[in-house]
Amino acid sequence: MFETTRRRAMQALGIGGTVAVAGCSVEAPTASETATEQQQVEQTSAPTVEQVAADPTDIPDPIDRSQPTTHEVTLTMEEVTAEIEPGVTFDFMTFGGRIPGPMIRVRQGDTVDLTVESPEGNALPHNVDLHAVYGTGGGSVATTAAPGQENAMTFQATYPGAFIYHCAVPNLDMHISAGMFGMILVEPKGGLPAVDRELYFGQHEVYTDGEVGQEGKHSFDIEAMKNENPTYVLLNGEKYAWAAANRGPIEVQQGDRVRVFMVDGGPNYSSNFHPIGNVWKRAYRDGGVPEDGNFEAYADKNIQTVKVPPGSCMIGEMDTPVPERIKLVDHALSRVARRGMLAEVDVLGEEREEIFDPDAGGTSHEGPQYA
Numbered sequence: 001m002f003e004t005t006r007r008r009a010m011q012a013l014g015i016g017g018t019v020a021v022a023g024c025s026v027e028a029p030t031a032s033e034t035a036t037e038q039q040q041v042e043q044t045s046a047p048t049v050e051q052v053a054a055d056p057t058d059i060p061d062p063i064d065r066s067q068p069t070t071h072e073v074t075l076t077m078e079e080v081t082a083e084i085e086p087g088v089t090f091d092f093m094t095f096g097g098r099i100p101g102p103m104i105r106v107r108q109g110d111t112v113d114l115t116v117e118s119p120e121g122n123a124l125p126h127n128v129d130l131h132a133v134y135g136t137g138g139g140s141v142a143t144t145a146a147p148g149q150e151n152a153m154t155f156q157a158t159y160p161g162a163f164i165y166h167c168a169v170p171n172l173d174m175h176i177s178a179g180m181f182g183m184i185l186v187e188p189k190g191g192l193p194a195v196d197r198e199l200y201f202g203q204h205e206v207y208t209d210g211e212v213g214q215e216g217k218h219s220f221d222i223e224a225m226k227n228e229n230p231t232y233v234l235l236n237g238e239k240y241a242w243a244a245a246n247r248g249p250i251e252v253q254q255g256d257r258v259r260v261f262m263v264d265g266g267p268n269y270s271s272n273f274h275p276i277g278n279v280w281k282r283a284y285r286d287g288g289v290p291e292d293g294n295f296e297a298y299a300d301k302n303i304q305t306v307k308v309p310p311g312s313c314m315i316g317e318m319d320t321p322v323p324e325r326i327k328l329v330d331h332a333l334s335r336v337a338r339r340g341m342l343a344e345v346d347v348l349g350e351e352r353e354e355i356f357d358p359d360a361g362g363t364s365h366e367g368p369q370y371a
C-alpha cells in the first residue's frame, strides 16, 4: 500500500537534491504555494469522522524498565473532516485521526524506529519534526511522505522531557493549525514519580473563514492566520471537547494526585494554563524534568498559571483534597468564554468543610460557567 523510499517521496514533491522542506528552519512558502495547498485540501474530500478530540486518558503506561529498548512506532497522517462543534465542520489534518496526536512514551536512551505513513486519499505531503531528536529538522526532512507513501527514520532519545512533535512542511503553520501536533514523552532513566492518574491535552488555534458557531463548513483562512487572529482556540481539537457541554468531564477520585501533560501546538498562541479551583502543586515548565531523579528540588511549587509557548509542553500535578469541578483553561479568558478552549476534571468524593465549605453562606454557587 505504501511506497517506502524517501527518494520517491521527494520526487513526488517535485524536489530533488536540494531539499526545500526545512523543519523548524523554515523556508517561507510563496503565497501561491500556500493557496495551492489550500485548494488541494478543498478539492479533496477527506473522510468524515465522528471525533478528532483525543481521549485525555488514552496514554501509554509509565515506563517500568531499567534498560534501554527499541520501539517500533508508526504515525499515520490522516486528513479528515470533522466537527469543531455541533454543526460546524472543518478539514483537519491529524496524526492518527486525533488532536493532539498519540503520545509517544519512551525512556531516555531508548531507540525509536519511526515510520510515518500517508494514506492514498490525502491531498498533501506531511512529515514530522520531533523536538526530542538531534538531527536536521528534528527528522522532518527524513520523514516527508506524499499521499500513498510511507517513510521512516531511526533516532535515539538522548535527553529527557516532554516534547512536541509537529508537521513541518513549508506551510507548517497551516498544518499545525489544522491539527498536526502531539507529544513525545522521554522519561528520565529513573522514571517519573508515581501518581494516581495521568491526563493528556493539547492546545491549538484554528483560523477559519467563519465565526464561532456559524453553521456549515468552515474553510481555512490564511489571512487570519497571518494576522494571528483565530476563530477557535481549542483544547483537544473540539470546542469544550472534554467538558459537560460536549463529551463530558474527566472523572478522578478525591485524593488522587493527577498529572497533566499539556502540549501547545500553537501555531502562534502561548497558553496561560491554569486549573480553576486548584493549583499546579508541582509544575515542570516547558516539560523539563531532572536527570538526577531529584524531582522535589527541580519542580516549581504551587504555581497558579504556567506559560506554555507554542512548540512546547508542560507537566503539572494537582492534588484533589475536595470534591469539585476543576476547569483547565487558558487564562487569556476570552479564548475560554468565546473561542472554545476548556476541559473539566470532576473530583468525586466527600466534602471536607475544613478545607472548603460551599454552603457556609446558606446558598450554593456553582462557580464560573464557561460551558
Ligand SMILES: [Cu+2]
Residues within 6 Å of the ligand: 093, 125, 126, 127, 167, 168, 169, 175, 180
Ligand atoms: Cu502536514
